[in-house]
Amino acid sequence: MTDYVELQVLTHFSLLRGASSPEELFAAAALVGYPSIGVSDIGTVAGVVRAWEAQKATGVRSIAGTRVNMSCGRQLLLYPTNRPAWSRLTRLLTVGKKRAGKGGCLLHWHDLEPWSEGMIAILLPQEADEENLAALADLKTVYGRRGYMALFQRRRPDDAVRIDALARQAGGAGVRAVVTGDVLYHAPEARLLQDVVTAVREKCTVDELGYRREVNADRALKSPDEMVRRFKAYPDALRASVDIARLCTFDLGELAYQYPHERLIDGLTAQEALQKLAEDAVDAMFGGAVPAAYTEQIAHEMRLIGELGYAPYFLTVYAIVREARRRGILCQGRGSAANSCVCFVLGVTSIDPIKHELLFERFVSGERREPPDIDVDFEHERREEIIQWIYETYGRNHSALTAVVTRYRARGAVRDVGKALGLPEDLTSSLAGQVWGWSAEGVGEKQVNELNLDIGDRRLRLTLELARKLIGVPRHMSQHPGGFVLTHDRLDDLVPIEPAAMEDRQIIEWDKDDIDALKFMKVDVLGLGMLGCMNRAFNMLEVDKGLRVGLADLQDDDPDVYAMISKADTLGTFQIESRAQMSMLPRMKPRRFYDLVIQVAIVRPGPIQGDMVHPYLRRREGLEKPEYPRPELRAVLEKTLGVPLFQEQAMKVAIVGAGFTPAEADQLRRAMATFKFTGGVSHFSEKLIGGMVERGYPREFAERTFRQLEGFGSYGFPESHAASFAKISYASSWMKHHHPDVFCASLMNAQPMGFYAPAQIVRDAREHGVVVRPPCVNASRWDCTLEPYGGRYLAVRLGLRQIRGLSNADGAKIVGARELTAFESVEDVWRRSGVQRAAIERLADGDAFHSFGADRRQGLWKVRGLGEAPLPLFAAADRADQAVSAEGIEPDVELRPLTDGREVIEDYRALQLSLRAHPLTFVRDELARRGVTKCADLATIRDGRHVEVAGIILVRQKPGSAKGVLFITIEDETGIANGILWPDRFERQRRTVMSASMIGMKGRVQKEGEVIHVICDRIIDHGDLLHRVGEMSFPHRTGRGDGAKHAGSPDRGDKGWSPNPRNSYWPPHADGMDPEAVMKFKSHDFH
Amino acid sequence: MITAFESLPTTIAHLRTIATPVVDHRIMPFGIPALDDRLASRGLRAGALHEVAAQSCSMVDDAAATLFLAGIAAREAAHAGGPVLWVSCRNDLYAPGLEQAGLSSADLIHAQPRDDAALLAVVEDAVRDGTPSAVIAEVSRMSMVATRRLQLVAADADIPVLILRRRRNRDQDPLAEPSAAWTRWRIASASSERLGVAGVGRSRWQVEVARQRGGEAFSMILEGCDETGCLAVPAALGHRAAETAGPARYAAA
Amino acid sequence: MPIRQDVEGEIAALPAHAKPPMRELGRRSEAANHPFHGFAQADSHDRVAATVAAFHRAPLALVGKVGRREEVVAACDGAAALGITIGMAATHARALVSDLDIRPSEMEADAAMLDQLALRAVRRWSPIAAATPPDGLWLDLTGCAHLHGGEERFCRRLRAFCQRAGFTARVAVADTPGAAHAIARFGPADIAIVPTGRTVDALSGLPVAALRLAGTALVAARKFGFERVADLLPVARGPLARRLGLAAITRLDQALGAVAEPITPRTDEVMPVVERRLLEPIVTADAIAQVMEDLLGDMAELLRAKGLGVRSLRLGGLRVDGTEQVVAVGTSRPTREVSHLLRLMKLRIELIDPGLGLEQFYLAAPHTEPLDAVDLGAVLAGEVLVRDPARLVDVVAGRIGADAVFRIAPVESHVPERAVMRADPVVAPAGWPKWRRPTRLLARPEPLWGVIALMPDQPPRRFEWRGRPHKVVAGDGPERIHGEWWRRDAEVWAVRDYYRVEDETGGRYWVFRRGDGFVEDTGDLSWWMHGVFA
Structure with a gap:
């Protein structure tokens, strides 16, 4: 027992005030011998869970409290003495937060009294003056001896005085x-960082x-x-x-x-209700003749669910999914508990775990007793409906979104520290542009040298040093895109709730890791663009072709679809469309569903950094035998040929190989996922390697295993997520293979989404025999539609949505005005639709008047001759009289x-694509004269030959994991070509x-199976040719991702995927270039 | 050199008229009866020359004399609303310290001439200009004629001219030289009151009037300037500190 | 001025791309500010040469803030050849050309220089001349050309002058200002003279952009396929105006002369000057002072009429031997108060050497600023009027120089010696925090010897300073002041612990110890005297 306990400590959760993490503070406290310390952040308890976790690691007891800065200028530390007092504290903070709005906490002195019982209050005085005397008297009145x-x-x-x-x-x-x-802060060294965060704040x-x-x-x-002393x-x-x-x-x-009580069937307990629902559902599914495998599996799962008491949770998820289905919203569950037979029969997921041999135990383990985890993806446009339904159903006092702690990453850290240290903004x-966005390492000398600095x-130097320290410090709190916490009791008795920036949303102060640590239940309601696309496709299939198909119907592994996937003909499909995925597909040659699961999981930063890809590929191609030093590892790793690809496997390896307890394995996962490896990992490395060696593994194998685990700590994929994504990948591939017309139209309607720009999608569809027609004021609707014409597929009519700058409302007015008769002239469109002249102008830009x-x-020209907006009265008069109009009396010009x-260029400008011709067709003769090969001809050229191919740059990528190698993709009228440019x-x-x-890319052709690269020696600027096409430089637009608009749509399969706009699609700078993107080498695949 | 001052009437008769104490001079009281009562005009005459010197050549006495003047000027500046001009050939005044004696930077303009001759000219110019509410000058050598001239312009403009006489060497007493100053002061720092806790109490000075027109010389201990430039009489020595100082004590809860 | 000539030599030797662009201007005087003006101040010829050499080694681009981003606003030919274009983001430019010399553009300075040129043009070339920002001048040559040897000769001289001054210039002469503007910028030759009545021909081939159209009109024109001015000519005006905007048609008509476009000339302000001729030469100070007073009275009258006050005055006296005596005074605020100015002037009388006598005086005010009538509102409202220190400042500055009058203003630094700085005497500065500070601060802290103090945070019990021992009877502290780590490495961990101590004789001192007493990096634990309290 010491003679002193520190009670006034800010962590970095007092945003831009505290400079040290709870972990650092507790480590320091343990070092100097505190038995316990109090944590009191300003107006928040956001850091107390981390502190509580740190208590477990350091043995220093954490005393949870807060510091409130009152409106009257007084400051108090508040410490609840017991559980009821904690609820009073959270209620008090909720009051303050509701009043202050997002991010603040505004409390008046009279707020304290109702919540003062069991609370210890410590007044923080300034000077020994009258004001302080008054404060002391008030304090005594409210808190008495506390x-x-x-x-x-x-x-x-005069400190002593x-x-x-x-x-x-x-x-x-x-x-x-x-x-x-x-x-x-925890140590004197942090003073510099403290000054920096103060400067950022100010x-x-x-x-x-x-x-x-x-x-x-x-x-x-x-x-x-x-x-x-x-x-x-x-x-x-x-x-x-x-x-x-x-x-x-x-x-x-x-x-x-x-858990919140679900009242689904009266008179039954949650467990009984779930049992009944599952049995009914499986009966319905197989029409009464349920195969034994399913009955057994369901019985087994129900037993486990019963033991762990998870039935209410399953019921809650089921309730949400049922509501979505009622509203016709496509959804798909994933997560550790999702791939159970129970979830399958209830329709939470569409993956048949029996058929695909995905077994439930692997995901929910009895011993870990961690709450089950089911995330549900919804079509992102309609997710909000579900969110509001949840609020209404469970009540605002019982449901809220979890917070997301946005922490400094390398780029933001460099930017803010640089600004604080007065470096010039550019x-x-x-x-900052030099940093690969996710980097935890900060900007180093390498990047500095690259900039000639x-x-x-x-x-x-100071900037780089301090920026590195700033990485991982919380920058602000925002709402999780869809992580719901639902409780039976009042939520604000557990944790303060604050209104979110978005209307009608409220969030709690803790993020998902905190929730995890406290074992709260959480349902992730996420948006997924591809689900929206698939729903459109299924609907179109039903309406235009009369076929009724759903996600769950696509259970059979169609060899034709896999043949297409193996050819890397996957443009536009989910997850497996990126260049990295495409280059892997011909080697992987997926033949069944589980191959796709692995494919989705393997092309990820984790496995790539952990060097797992090549061993796996070698083993799959039969060049190398899987290595299992001990039989128990074979059980864990056999499915993935001895290479740990999934998070669960990593933890299992630690458990069976090195004797970790499940809780330790979980800690290992967390330690690897956090940004600052504050001594945690080395501790685990000794334990893991030591443990494995002890159990008879070769040391070299143990070390390699650790490196692999370390590599994908934070980027690894759980198997269940991979399976869920693979399902959608398969479904989208199925659609692309069997119904390319539907696929193209629905993909265009779901834009912006995915890696490819509309031009590539349309081109791909046309290559697959789909007829694509231009937008037309008399034929197009807002969305792309299908038109019969007697060919093998239906024709895709591009929608008015494709026209740049035309608003949806105007588009709808124009389509609505067309209802009875087709438009006859530009003026007719203007008068009948009643839209602003500017909108008509957009139509002209988009060449929609060709009909x-x-x-x-x-x-x-005609549009510009119109007035600003038609006056209804005159319009009526004009229509009656039909003859006289401004247009009519103008002299012809x-x-x-x-x-x-020029037409092609204008097409690209207005529609992002052209159905006329590729710009390069205009200069092909000249290119041929210059000795340039067509991209498509690369396939017929021998390996090792020197060629030059030319085209418009589609993508420049410099993945962080590829050591400065630049990947370039160019496109000409025949196809695309991939180039590699070495750093020198x-x-x-x-x-x-x-x-x-x-x-033009001049270099050697390198063929690796069906993958062709040009290893570039020289890059030649053919910009002059492009100028000749239309006397103007060629306008391309940035390829965009739905991430830009719909924050957090987890296309990438990562719940925390940051919503950055996609811009690997490089526009030429001379026209409409985003200048900020100049230094960005953002990869889509190699993060 | 052509100066306007050559033409000043300096007859004995004229000197006599201005040297005679007149009751209706404007007075700047210290606000401390114990001090004001012992001054012939119950305060300092505003339109006059006053000289202050440090008791010894030590820097601390010099600092006390400096702040004594700063306090007078500060009170006058607050009263008159004009800037104080501080003329010194040296440059070691610490403005934050002066501000704590009531003389803020917003009220203070510094002039740093090269030598004493220029310094005196600046003082005369400034007083004649009439803008400053007070002029403080640090001088080491000053002739009787010069003091007389300054006294005359000060009386004329009704602006106090406060001279800090600095010692040229250890043994020389600057107030030994003759001067036409209205009052002459010697200031030294004195021990402050001991506090019960670690810390230094309010400054105390030994304030000595070495000469005043129409009054006696005397000496007393005063507490230094507060943040408005006011002096104070030390509280009667008591045992306040011993009784109440020290931490409060409680029984363990 | 030998240095200027040197620099001009340097400029002439520069490659074209290093010279700033300047179009269509006209004047001959050497007094223009050119971009190397700053260098000309350097006293060493070598330094100038080195700077100039450095200047044209690297391609140069000027960047400025356009909206919220930094972009290139000007690039030399060398940079342009490397692909730097105007409107490109600064970062992009930096990435493209790694050794690009990027400097901030100074739009206001450019505009001021252009204005100066316009002023010279008004004075030397044509009474009707105006600047056309950002980079051009208009001269109305009507009735002036013959003065300069005809149009052609004038153009050549103009261009030669610009070259000497370091500008790249293009000159065009046409019937209308619009046409001259267009041809100077888009025409084929550096010097173009369009014969009277041939404007249409000269303009036809130029791009539409030459017509000074607004951005939207240009975009529209391009969309309709109007590339050249000739494309616009046959189109009916009504429909065209509807589509490109009336302003565009006006521009076209202005260029073609169908609509008049008068040039609003740059007005040449005249410096206020008053003069007195004396009946007979004077030599005495009194007489000179009298003349000064008379002149100041005249000047005040003149200034009041114009609503001006002087910031500087120049008095010139012509001696009978034909030489001139000049003295000058400056004031810190604009004023026309005769008594004040007279006092300032009188301080200068001793500088005037009358010789055998002065027979003529003039008083000029090279620097004037607007001075309105004094606002008496505050006075009438009975508020305590804080006296304006400006006059006092002038008086003292007149006596001992402007550098010797100052205020002490706060600098927001916890380090004592950095917390103060000299500032403009006229402006009242803000204050400092209330932490106890000494009356006098030693310029350099002085070491203390024989210090006995209890570590880590007690004031010394005794110390020796300047050879005298001091026994401490009371002390306060420490006040911990950290080094300003962002300034230099030595300060990163440095700590000073300040103590206020009182010795047995009542002297109060400000001493500090380097180091916090725990960590070695923070200081060597030596003790120093930094100031004394009253």
Whole structure:
């Protein structure tokens, strides 16, 4: 027992005030010998769960509390002594947060009283003045003997005098004084970072910070002995801190969690209800003749669910899915419990676990006793309906979204630190641009050298150093896209709730890891663009072709579909469409569903960094035999040929191979997932390698295994997620193979989504024999539609949505006005639809008037002759009279027609694609004269030959894992070609590569199976040719992702996937280039 | 050199008229009866020259004398609303310290001439200009004629001219030189009151009036300037500190 | 001015791309500000040469903020050849050309220089001349050309002058300002003279952009396939105006002369000057002072009429031997108060050497600023009027120089010696935090010897300073002041612990110890005296 306990500590969850994580603070506290410390962030308890976790690692007891800065300027530390008091604290904070709106906490003094029972309050005084005397009296009134006043040093003149006067004031008021340390960070070294976060908060540089800097910079956690020495004149105030610590017995573990009751069938318990539902469902599925395998599996699962008491959870998920189905919203469950037979028969997922041999135990283990995990993906456009339904059904006092702690990553850290240190803005943005977005390593010398900067520059060096330290510090709290916490009791008795930035949303202060740690139930209601696309496709299939198909109907492994996948003909499909996936497919040659599961999981940063891809491929191709040093590993790894590809496998390896307990294995997973490896991982590395060696594994094998596990810690995929995604991949591939017309139309309607721009999607569809027709004011609807024409497939009519700048509302008005008769002239469209002239102009830009013979230029000329908006009265008069119009009395003007090349360019400008011709067809002759090969001809050229292919740059990628290699994809009228540019070559040709819109790649052809690359020696700028096509540079638009619009749609299969706009699709700079993207080498596949 | 001052009437008769104490001079009281009562005009005459010197050549006495003047000027500046001009050939004043004696930077303009001759000219110019509410000058050598001229312009403009006489060497007493100053002061720092806790109490000075027109010389201990430039009489020595200082004590809860 | 000539030599030697662009201007005087003006101040010829050499080694681009982003606003030919274009993002430019010399553009300075050129043009070339921002000048040559040897000769001289001054210039002469503007920018030759009545021919081949159309009109024109001015000519005006906007048609008509476009000339402001001729030469100070007063009275009258106050005055006296005596005074605020100015002037009398006598005086005000009538509102409202220190400042500055009058303003730094700086004496500065600070601060802290102090945070019990021992009877502290780590490495971990101590004789001192007493990096635990309290 020490003589002092620190009770005034801010963590970095006091955003941009505290500079140390709870982990760091507790590690430091353990080191200097505190038995317990209090955590009191300003107006929040966001950090207490982390502190509670840190308590487990360090043995230092955490006392959960908060600090409230009142509207009257007084500041209090509040510590609940027991569980009921904790609820009062969370209710109090909820009051303050509701009043302040997002991110704030506004409390008045009179708010305290109703929630004061069982609460210890410590007043933080400024000066020993009248104001403080009044505060002491008020404190005494509200809290009685539980009110204290803090004594802390400020390291300013007259400190001792001030403390003495304060102590005397407190004594006079009958309030006990308690010593505190006013801690802002764990070690003196963090002072620099503290100044930086202050500067970020104040939006200035550290030089300008001046007196806004923390005046007292002596704010590191000090040892109890040191505090006792400093305050030896106040032994009682020291003892008070210990007494408070003793009084506060509340432990976060006491937050017992209760599932919400589902009232689905009266008179049955949750378990009975689930049992009944499952039996009914399986009966319905097999028409009464249920195969034994299913009956047994369901019985087995029900037993396990019963033992663990998870039935209410399954019922809740079922209720949500049932509601979605009622509304016709496509959804698909995934997660550790989702791939159970029960979920399958209830329709939560569409993966038949029996057929695909995905067994339930592997996902829910009895011993770990962790809550089951089911995420449900919905079509992202309609997810909001489900969210509001949940709020309404479960009530706003019982449901809220979890928080997402947005932490500094390398790029943001460099940007903010650079700004704080006064580096020029363009310099910091180029530095930030050099970082591969997810990097936890920060910007290093390498990147600095790449920018030709001097690493010797002091500010630059400091920036990089401090930025590295800032990585992982919370930047702000936002809402999780769909992680719901549902409780039976009031939620704000457990955790403060605050209103979210979005209307009608509320969020709790803890994120999903905190929820996990406290074993709360969470349902993830997520949006997935591809599900929307698939739903459109299924609907179109039913309406236009009369075929009724659903996700769950696609259980058979269709060999034709797999043949298509094996050819890497997967443009537009889910997950397996990226270049990295495509290059892997011909080697993987997936033949059955589980192969797809592996395919989805293997092309991920984790396995790639852990060097698992090549061993797996070698073994799959039979070049190498799987290696199982011990039989128990064979059981774990056999399905993946001895290579751990899934998170579950990694944990299992730790358990069976190195003797970890399940809880330890879980800690290992978490430790690897966190950004700052504060001593945690080395501890595990010894334990894992040591444990494996002890159990008779070769040391070399053990070390390799550890490296593999370490590699994918945070990026690894759980098997169940992979299976769920693979299902959608298969379904989309099935659609692409059997109904390319439907697939193309629904994909176009789901734009923006995926990796490819509309031009590529349309081109791919046409290559598969689909007729695509241009948008037309008399034929198109807003969405793309299918038109019969007697061919093998239906024709795809591009929708008005394809026309750039046309709003949905205007599009709908135009289609609506067409209802009875077709439009006859531009003026007719304008008058009948009643839309603004600007919208009509967009139509002209999109060449949508061709049905009445007006080309782009004429259309536009006529549009510009119209007034701003038709006056209804005159419009009526005009219609009656039909003859006289502004158009009619204007003299005819002869306009020069557009060249073919120009038409193509205008097509791209307005529609992002052209159905006329590829721009390169116009210059093919010239290219042939220059000795340039067509992209399509690469297939017939021998390996090792030197060629030049030319095209428009589609993608430039410089994946972080590929050591500076640049991948370029170009396109000509015959197809695409992939090039590789090694770093030395890149540096010399940087300018051409970065600025040209059309290039030639000169180099050696390299064939690896069906994958063809051009290993580039030289990059030639053919921009002049492109200019000739239409006397203008070629306008491309950035390929976009639905991530930009629909935050967090987990296309990438990662719940935390950050919603960055996709811009691997490089527009040429001269026209409409996003300048900020210049230095971005963002890869889609190699993150 | 052509100066306008050559033409000043400096007859004995004229000097006599201005040297005679007149009751209706504007007075700047210290606000401390114990001090004001012992000054002939119950305060400092505003339109006059006053000289202050440190008791010893030590820097601390010099600092006390400096702040004594700063306090007078601060109170006058607050009263008159004009800036104070501080003329010194040296540059070691610490403005935050002066501000704590009531003389904020917003009220203070510094002038740093090269030598004493220029310094005196600046003081005369400034007083004649009439803008400053007070002029403080740090001088080491100053002739009787110069003091007389300054006294005249000060009286004319009704602006206090406060001279800090600095020592040229250890043994020389700057107030030994003759001067036409209205009052002459010697200031030294004195021990402050001991507090019960670690810390230094309010400054105390030994304030000595070495000469005043129409009054006696005297000496007393005063507490230094507070943040408005006011001095104070030390509280009667008691045992306040011993009784109430120290931490409060409680029984363990 | 030898240095200027040197620099001009340097400029002439520069490659074209290193010279800033400047189009269509006209004047001959050497007084224009050119971009190397700053270098000309450097006293060493070598330095100038080195800078100039560095200047044209790397391709140069100027960047400025356009909206929220930094982009290239000008690029030299060398940079343009490497693909740097105007409107490109600065980062992109930097990435494209790694050794690109990127400098901030100074739009206001450019505009000021252009304005200066316009002023010279008004004075030297044509009374009707105006700047056409951002990069051009208009001169109305009507009735002036013959003064300069005809149009052609004038153009050649103009261009030669610009070259000497370091500008790239293009000159065009046409019937209308619009046409001249277009041809100077888009025409084929650096010098173009369009014969009277041939404007249409000259314009036809130029791109539509030459007509100074708004961005939207340009885009529209391009969409309809109107590439050249000739394409627009046959189209009916009504429909065209409907589609490109009336402003576009007006521009076309202005260029063709169908609509008049008067040039609003740059007005040449005249410096206020008053003069007195004396009946007979004077030599005495009194007499000179009298003349000063008279002149100041005249000047005040003149200034009041114009609503101006002077910031500087120049008095010139012509001696009988024909030489000139000049003295000048400056004021910190604009004023026309005769008594104040006279006092400032009188301080300068001793600088005037009358010689055998002065017979003529003039008083000029090179720098004036608007000065309105004094607002008496506050006075009437009975508020305590804080006296304006400007006059006092002028008086003192007149006596001992402007550098010797100052205020001490706060700098937001916890480090004591950095917390103060000299500032403009006229502006009242803000204050400092209330932490106890000494009355006098030593310029450099002085070491203390024989210090006995209890570590880590007690004030010293005794110390020796300047050879004298001090026994401490009371102390306060520490006040911990950390180094400003962002300034230099040595300060990153440095700590000063300040103590206020009182010795037995009542002296109060500000001493500090380097280091916090725990960690070695923070300081060597030596003790220092930094100041004394009153």
